[in-house]
Amino acid sequence: MAGFTINGIDCESTLKLYLDEAVGLIDIPPRSIGSEAIRGRSGRWFGAQRDQAGRELKWSMILQPATVTAAARITAEHLVRDAFGAGMLSIQFNDGSTTRRIDGVCTELVITPRRGSHPFLAPISDVDIRISCASAFWESVQPTILALTTTARYPIELGTGPSTPLIMPMGATSAQTVTYRTAGGDVVWQIKTTNAATTDYSIVDFRTGRVKKSASGVVTDDEANAFIYTVWSTFPQPFDPQDGDYRTSQWPTLEVDSGAVQAIYWKSWQ
Amino acid sequence: MTAPAIPGLAFRRQITRRSTFPLIWQARRATVDAVDQTGTLVRTTTQSAIDSFGTTYSCYHSQPRWYAVDLDGDTVRETVGLFLVTDYLKWALRLKPVAMSGLIDFVENSALSGSGTIFSLTNDAADSPALWITSTSTQYRLNHHNGTTQVTSTMSGTAPTTGDRVRLRWWLYADGKIQLFQQINSAAETSASASSANTLGAAWAGTPDFRLNAVGTGTTGSSVFLGAVVSLGNQTQATLMEALV
Numbered sequence: 464m465a466g467f468t469i470n471g472i473d474c475e476s477t478l479k480l481y482l483d484e485a486v487g488l489i490d491i492p493p494r495s496i497g498s499e500a501i502r503g504r505s506g507r508w509f510g511a512q513r514d515q516a517g518r519e520l521k522w523s524m525i526l527q528p529a530t531v532t533a534a535a536r537i538t539a540e541h542l543v544r545d546a547f548g549a550g551m552l553s554i555q556f557n558d559g560s561t562t563r564r565i566d567g568v569c570t571e572l573v574i575t576p577r578r579g580s581h582p583f584l585a586p587i588s589d590v591d592i593r594i595s596c597a598s599a600f601w602e603s604v605q606p607t608i609l610a611l612t613t614t615a616r617y618p619i620e621l622g623t624g625p626s627t628p629l630i631m632p633m634g635a636t637s638a639q640t641v642t643y644r645t646a647g648g649d650v651v652w653q654i655k656t657t658n659a660a661t662t663d664y665s666i667v668d669f670r671t672g673r674v675k676k677s678a679s680g681v682v683t684d685d686e687a688n689a690f691i692y693t694v695w696s697t698f699p700q701p702f703d704p705q706d707g708d709y710r711t712s713q714w715p716t717l718e719v720d721s722g723a724v725q726a727i728y729w730k731s732w733q
Numbered sequence: 734m735t736a737p738a739i740p741g742l743a744f745r746r747q748i749t750r751r752s753t754f755p756l757i758w759q760a761r762r763a764t765v766d767a768v769d770q771t772g773t774l775v776r777t778t779t780q781s782a783i784d785s786f787g788t789t790y791s792c793y794h795s796q797p798r799w800y801a802v803d804l805d806g807d808t809v810r811e812t813v814g815l816f817l818v819t820d821y822l823k824w825a826l827r828l829k830p831v832a833m834s835g836l837i838d839f840v841e842n843s844a845l846s847g848s849g850t851i852f853s854l855t856n857d858a859a860d861s862p863a864l865w866i867t868s869t870s871t872q873y874r875l876n877h878h879n880g881t882t883q884v885t886s887t888m889s890g891t892a893p894t895t896g897d898r899v900r901l902r903w904w905l906y907a908d909g910k911i912q913l914f915q916q917i918n919s920a921a922e923t924s925a926s927a928s929s930a931n932t933l934g935a936a937w938a939g940t941p942d943f944r945l946n947a948v949g950t951g952t953t954g955s956s957v958f959l960g961a962v963v964s965l966g967n968q969t970q971a972t973l974m975e976a977l978v
Binding site for chain 1: 747748749753761762763777779784785786788789790791793794795796799801811812813971974975976977978
């Protein structure tokens with residue numbers, strides 16, 4: 464069922480806050496692309512994306528407590544103010560089929576008792592909320608776990624945005640190379656790690672850019688494997704639906720040349 | 734005349750929101766750490782788990798067994814839990830015994846027919862005072878031992894079977910009385926009879942940890958855990974579930 468939660472609190476059933484208009488749910492936040500003019504020629508050369516602003520959510524909502532009295536409305540207003548004013552918010556949005564989440568901070572909350580009646584008597588309020596999010600992308604609530612054991616190329620099912628995975632090569636004592644390719648088979652990046660025992664594993668965290676190693680349950684920073692790219696790329700690289708086609712479910716692939724790999728990632732959505 | 738204080742210099746409010754409850758752990762974050770607390774997964778053997786596409790894979794020494802399950806019956810393994818059988822996951826929880834409550838969200842494997850261990854709040858040796866859930870072999874039972882006397886609250890009626898999603902909610906009252914509540918597959922929550930009062934101890938035994946799937950370092954159960962929350966006061970299921978959404 465479609466709806467929003469704020470830090471787990473259901474906006475409709477608990478706060479009695481009903482969405483009237485939502486701006487920013489599926490927008491692409493402003494981004495800048497590196498580019499340079501080409502001397503002596505027309506046009507320009509495009510580089511990588513430089514940065515992208517966080518998502519800005521602007522909601523117009525109606526606050527309508529079950530009890531139609533001014534006192535109930537005032538109590539509900541306090542609940543709404545406290546729910547949204549509590550630091551970093553974890554916002555979940557269900558569009559009727561998929562639940563997605565994003566973290567953000569309420570930068571403005573305006574509560575206006577409905578016009579046409581005395582403000583101290585109005586049973587309904589209009590609530591305008593502005594939330595600045597840390598990320599440009601929504602993220603799936605549940606992670607996806609992809610386990611590979613052969614050299615075959617495994618499709619990586621993604622959302623419409625890039626996902627940063629946690630990759631754990633394991634099960635081999637010689638160097639293991641994990642390869643990420645476009646749907647067409649072009650290598651985008653490769654990482655290589657080495658473990659001393661088949662029961663040891665590396666932990667390559669693309670979210671934080673850190674590499675660790677687990678040996679018999681003892682996890683340590685893995686400086687020896689800190690420079691792990693065999694095909695140079697900027698660390699960390701995401702799993703990106705641009706390397707395939709979301710609309711037709713054409714996905715980039717992941718493979719390992721020996722042993723096994725476990726990848727954990729949260730699908731991301733524009 | 735005293736100069737007026739300059740507003741805004743006394744503090745700078747951070748936006749980071751830390752843990753809203755004494756313990757919140759969600760498997761969907763794919764970490765053994767709870768909010769603000771480092772978790773410790775104890776297991777030495779290699780065990781298997783199942784990924785989101787139904788593939789069985791190996792998990793080595795102390796590696797979490799993230800196990801994808803299909804909770805809505807559409808053949809898609811959309812939910813990730815932590816499979817604990819011979820292993821357990823613990824966090825330091827040093828709250829003194831007070832009125833408190835908690836909820837464990839899990840998928841029944843075969844815990845109930847075995848030891849039934851879901852959680853414990855005690856030290857490694859499982860001394861008392863302690864609070865824990867095990868089973869009678871047919872029903873889940875909440876136990877509170879204050880160092881002298883033990884009281885229990887036991888579910889009755891329909892018991893969970895393998896594959897059921899179970900939410901066990903527990904209350905420890907200010908007078909030491911306890912009560913267990915159970916929800917199976919999102920049906921209406923049912924409750925066990927509350928125990929008699931049992932004066933709270935001054936502290937939980939030794940250096941107490943909150944442990945999923947074990948009583949102390951001993952008896953373990955068998956479940957796929959989705960989340961756990963511990964709260965001060967006796968909270969409703971709706972309030973506790975807000976922490977796990």
